[in-house]
Amino acid sequence: MYDVDALRTLVPALSDGTAYFDAPGGTQTPAPVAGVVARTMTSGISNRGTVTASERRAEEVVRGARNAMADLLGADPRGVVFGRSMTQITYDLARTLAAGWSEGDEVVVSRLDHDANVRPWVQAAERAGVTVRWIDFDPQTAELTVDDVAAVLTERTRLVALTAASNLVGTRPDVAAISRLVHDAGALFAVDGVHATAHAGTDVGALGADFHLCSPYKFMGPHCGVLAASPELLETLHPDKLAPSTDAVPERFELGTLPYELLAGTSATVDLIASLGSGDSGTTRRERVLDAMAAIEEHEDRLRLRIENGLVDLGAQLWSRAARRTPTLLFRLPGVADADVHRGLAERGVNAPAGSFYALECSRRLGLGDTGAVRVGLAPYSDAGDVDRLLTALGELV
Ligand SMILES: Cc1ncc(COP(=O)(O)O)c(C=O)c1O
Numbered sequence: 001m002y003d004v005d006a007l008r009t010l011v012p013a014l015s016d017g018t019a020y021f022d023a024p025g026g027t028q029t030p031a032p033v034a035g036v037v038a039r040t041m042t043s044g045i046s047n048r049g050t051v052t053a054s055e056r057r058a059e060e061v062v063r064g065a066r067n068a069m070a071d072l073l074g075a076d077p078r079g080v081v082f083g084r085s086m087t088q089i090t091y092d093l094a095r096t097l098a099a100g101w102s103e104g105d106e107v108v109v110s111r112l113d114h115d116a117n118v119r120p121w122v123q124a125a126e127r128a129g130v131t132v133r134w135i136d137f138d139p140q141t142a143e144l145t146v147d148d149v150a151a152v153l154t155e156r157t158r159l160v161a162l163t164a165a166s167n168l169v170g171t172r173p174d175v176a177a178i179s180r181l182v183h184d185a186g187a188l189f190a191v192d193g194v195h196a197t198a199h200a201g202t203d204v205g206a207l208g209a210d211f212h213l214c215s216p217y218k219f220m221g222p223h224c225g226v227l228a229a230s231p232e233l234l235e236t237l238h239p240d241k242l243a244p245s246t247d248a249v250p251e252r253f254e255l256g257t258l259p260y261e262l263l264a265g266t267s268a269t270v271d272l273i274a275s276l277g278s279g280d281s282g283t284t285r286r287e288r289v290l291d292a293m294a295a296i297e298e299h300e301d302r303l304r305l306r307i308e309n310g311l312v313d314l315g316a317q318l319w320s321r322a323a324r325r326t327p328t329l330l331f332r333l334p335g336v337a338d339a340d341v342h343r344g345l346a347e348r349g350v351n352a353p354a355g356s357f358y359a360l361e362c363s364r365r366l367g368l369g370d371t372g373a374v375r376v377g378l379a380p381y382s383d384a385g386d387v388d389r390l391l392t393a394l395g396e397l398v
Contacts, residue, residue, distance in 0.1 A: 164196035179208025221269030
């Protein structure tokens with residue numbers, strides 16, 4: 001049984017009474033995670049090494065964080081790369097891959113994606129003289145199908161970049177099926193898992209993602225970004241790096257000194273997530289993570305349904321319609337401007353901003369221009385009381 005009350009007692013921010021529905025932008029941090037971040041900064045810590053205790057501590061933090069993310073994602077820890085953000089890592093990756101592209105090659109991006117999985121590829125393609133092709137989606141259903149991807153693949157496709165879930169409308173394309181098509185075409189597959197990783201168990205192998213990116217601050221962790229890839233694939237790539245820095249994988253992809261405190265916090269986050277399941281779900285952390293993510297998904301889906309029904313009752317227009325989706329709802333209230341909904345909710349202690357949330361192409365395709373609509377998203381700590389307050393507040397605004 002998923003115990004949301006127990007989790008809520010661990011999240012200090014919730015004690016201010018705010019109902020946080022802005023989790024797709026960033027989650028609130030549990031005290032055990034923040035405590036590990038602080039303790040890492042105040043314990044003796046030096047640059048990584050093997051001689052002093054503080055060097056070994058840094059080494060252990062990095063090793064621990066790679067293992068933790070590998071357990072969260074079903075990935076190989078030797079291919080886990082840390083960076084400042086998903087956006088930064090994607091820019092670096094695009095620049096590195098583009099060095100191997102030639103004129104006539106094609107790169108595929110989608111209109112469903114956050115701009116962080118669009119613009120870095122588009123800009124790298126333009127500089128390399130490579131053609132950009134766009135995967136469309138159906139704005140009526142918000143579905144992006146395998147056929148939509150098949151329609152743009154050619155023998156010149158070098159890379160396909162696609163999200164595992166839309167941060168604007170929640171759509172979860174069938175990434176595993178799409179990866180088979182992408183690989184049949186001989187292309188690499190870069191999957192934006194930033195939104196999806198927060199809401200469902202992830203298995204990068206089953207997804208067929210050559211590159212899988214996510215950001216721990218979307219699942220109650222610190223502000224950093226994570227790339228998971230096979231170490232063998234990373235060995236074939238040569239990013240710009242400083243002369244004295246190691247050429248080893250995955251360090252080759254990590255520019256400068258790693259933020260040890262954030263990495264330690266990331267490990268603590270995965271441990272915390274692993275503790276949220278039923279408790280009798282196997283012995284490995286990976287098994288416990290998957291059990292916990294299934295419980296979180298079920299909990300969030302239940303709350304999402306209540307919100308959705310409430311929105312329908314209020315006569316709201318909803319753009320989140322895909323059959324498979326995260327608990328992220330984009331809507332507009334009848335007769336109330338989006339900015340007024342955002343402000344009116346804020347006055348009532350409910351956080352749910354309006355915007356396109358950097359899913360610019362998606363917002364445009366939905367006919368919402370660059371300004372989007374109101375977004376409500378859930379987190380593992382969201383509860384029925386939050387939903388009551390949201391629906392009551394929306395009712396008052398209508
Ligand atoms: C789906 C999605 N992809 C990418 C990003 C960018 O992540 P980061 O802030 O780590 O660069 C976000 C952030 O909102 C997102 O929601």
